[in-house]
Amino acid sequence: MHYLLSVVDDTATPGPADEPGAVDRFNDQLKQDGYWVFAGGLQTLDTATVVDARSGDTTVTDGPFAETKEYLAGFWVIEASDLDVALTLAEGGSRACRRKIEVRPFDGIA
Numbered sequence: 001m002h003y004l005l006s007v008v009d010d011t012a013t014p015g016p017a018d019e020p021g022a023v024d025r026f027n028d029q030l031k032q033d034g035y036w037v038f039a040g041g042l043q044t045l046d047t048a049t050v051v052d053a054r055s056g057d058t059t060v061t062d063g064p065f066a067e068t069k070e071y072l073a074g075f076w077v078i079e080a081s082d083l084d085v086a087l088t089l090a091e092g093g094s095r096a097c098r099r100k101i102e103v104r105p106f107d108g109i110a
Contacts, residue, residue, distance in 0.1 A: 005101050026093055049063075
């Protein structure tokens with residue numbers, strides 16, 4: 001099963017300076033152990049753009065969708081046999097990037 005491990009950042013406490021090396025080592029371990037599907041970090045909130053075409057007219061707005069203290073800073077997509085394995089991997093990710101990790105299974109892979 002595929003899981004999304006979302007990195008939850010906080011505008012009040014940005015990540016530590018030593019993060020890139022720890023995250024790189026965690027990524028390498030995921031790859032070595034066969035859990036890696038793909039991952040990515042996201043640029044800061046001020047680079048976000050929201051597109052809304054639900055009403056038929058398209059509105060484009062600069063900035064994040066919601067004003068919030070916490071935001072999605074990056075993610076991993078992993079393949080794990082079950083939720084317990086995914087949670088254990090998320091623990092390692094949280095230690096590596098020193099942020100909270102939200103774990104959610106995919107509803108299916110197309």
